[in-house]
Amino acid sequence: MSGVWGAVDVGNTSIHIGLFAAEDSRPLPMPTQTFSTSSAEPDFAALINLLPQQPIDWHVVSVNRPGQAAFEAWRKQARSGDSCHVLTHADLPLEVAVAAPEKVGMDRLAAAVGANAIRQPQRPAIIIDAGSAITVDLVAVDGSFLGGAIVPGMKMAARALAGQTDLLPEITVDVGEVPAAIGTDTLAAMRSGLYFSAVGGVRELIARFTAQLAGPTPQVIFAGGDAAKLAPQMSLECVTIDHLVLGGVAIAARTAKATR
Ligand SMILES: Nc1ncnc2c1ncn2[C@@H]1O[C@H](COP(=O)(O)OP(=O)(O)O)[C@@H](O)[C@H]1O
Numbered sequence: 001m002s003g004v005w006g007a008v009d010v011g012n013t014s015i016h017i018g019l020f021a022a023e024d025s026r027p028l029p030m031p032t033q034t035f036s037t038s039s040a041e042p043d044f045a046a047l048i049n050l051l052p053q054q055p056i057d058w059h060v061v062s063v064n065r066p067g068q069a070a071f072e073a074w075r076k077q078a079r080s081g082d083s084c085h086v087l088t089h090a091d092l093p094l095e096v097a098v099a100a101p102e103k104v105g106m107d108r109l110a111a112a113v114g115a116n117a118i119r120q121p122q123r124p125a126i127i128i129d130a131g132s133a134i135t136v137d138l139v140a141v142d143g144s145f146l147g148g149a150i151v152p153g154m155k156m157a158a159r160a161l162a163g164q165t166d167l168l169p170e171i172t173v174d175v176g177e178v179p180a181a182i183g184t185d186t187l188a189a190m191r192s193g194l195y196f197s198a199v200g201g202v203r204e205l206i207a208r209f210t211a212q213l214a215g216p217t218p219q220v221i222f223a224g225g226d227a228a229k230l231a232p233q234m235s236l237e238c239v240t241i242d243h244l245v246l247g248g249v250a251i252a253a254r255t256a257k258a259t260r
Pocket residue numbers: 010011012013014015130131132133153154155156223224225226
């Protein structure tokens with residue numbers, strides 16, 4: 001084996017891959033290289049050039065089975081000497097305090113592992129992963145995953161508006177663009193609604209989770225493709241962590257290695 005690990009996060013929009021140095025002992029490891037491709041039409045051609053000649057050890061979390069199958073098919077064909085572990089909740093250094101841990105998206109759980117590595121130990125954390133869906137999840141002070149909420153992401157909501165009406169077009173909500181709240185034409189009204197319903201929904205969930213907890217205020221951690229659009233509008237202290245899910249997968253890989 002080389003000193004490189006591969007972490008794979010198969011989401012519903014993108015497959016995100018991170019390469020990690022085995023000696024990265026930071027609380028939340030950071031990838032030395034990243035690669036992303038579409039989950040619906042994956043193309044791994046350019047990934048080969050990022051990989052060492054020696055076999056590497058892959059750890060995969062997936063919430064999209066076709067994307068996962070495509071990754072596994074590519075790996076078997078292009079990297080037959082590598083080893084590959086598809087992780088379940090039982091492989092994570094995480095207490096999952098819900099009735100059916102096996103039903104929780106592995107990206108949500110890996111993000112919780114990552115959040116536990118960086119949060120202040122005396123504070124719980126709320127994790128907002130803004131991807132295809134927006135998930136808002138809570139980890140307790142003792143590090144256990146308590147559950148949360150699942151909301152359509154902005155792109156998904158935009159597609160639903162266009163797909164289930166006759167007159168509405170499909171639009172995108174761009175980074176850096178804070179729309180006017182009072183939209184004076186169709187596009188502006190859609191931009192406002194998509195953006196502020198996501199911002200407001202996340203804010204309401206944070207408020208409700210916080211109100212339900214006694215003790216210190218939770219730390220708020222953003223991740224995912226749309227984090228940069230939402231986090232600045234929260235008007236509360238929060239951080240955006242790139243590669244939170246991949247970092248959580250790398251922690252799981254490191255923990256498994258240490259106990260194998
Ligand atoms: N270059 C990009 N390609 C695809 N989606 C992007 C890009 N930049 C930002 N996004 C946004 O990020 C979201 C996908 O985030 P991501 O965290 O990759 O999702 P998932 O984990 O569901 O695959 C999309 O809904 C889109 O709004």
